[in-house]
Amino acid sequence: MSAYLITYDLNAPGQDYESLIERIKSYGTWANLMKSTWIVVSNTSADAVYTHLRGAMDDSGWLFVVDISGQDRQGWLTKDTWDWIRKHV
Template sequence: MVFLITYDLRKPGRDYASLYDAIKDIGDYNQPLESVWLVANNSMDVFKVTTHLKKYMDKSDLIFVVDITESNCQGWLPKSSWEWLTKYR
């Protein structure tokens, strides 16, 4: 599966390095935009991904996780991001 993970981090000054590491640990990843990650993982679902990542976030932060494995998509992203997506779709 390919998950799109996006978030709003609302706690100024908080160190979110552990969140970024947790995202990277889920599986092969690509970060096409500042607060958007594409992550490949076949053993988790959107609920598990969201629950896992919330542990590394502040209570005021927001997160949205979508399974985009078989979704149509279009946009202006770096070429490397489209190549990454093609690998998993």
């Protein structure tokens, strides 16, 4: 299993965030770090995650997916978020 950081911008007004968020949550193991930043755990590739999520977006949006399964990390987040990261990433 790998942990993937997902970040996005839906640039056009009136975008359907709920469809994208439903696809993110469909991975089962997820954390919402910031408004448009998530981590999911999956046994697929970054390309597969990207393709799955991109289907919920139009061409004006931006999407970045990266494997973050390594142990070198730092940041200012809530204790609950760090506990989740330590458990799943």
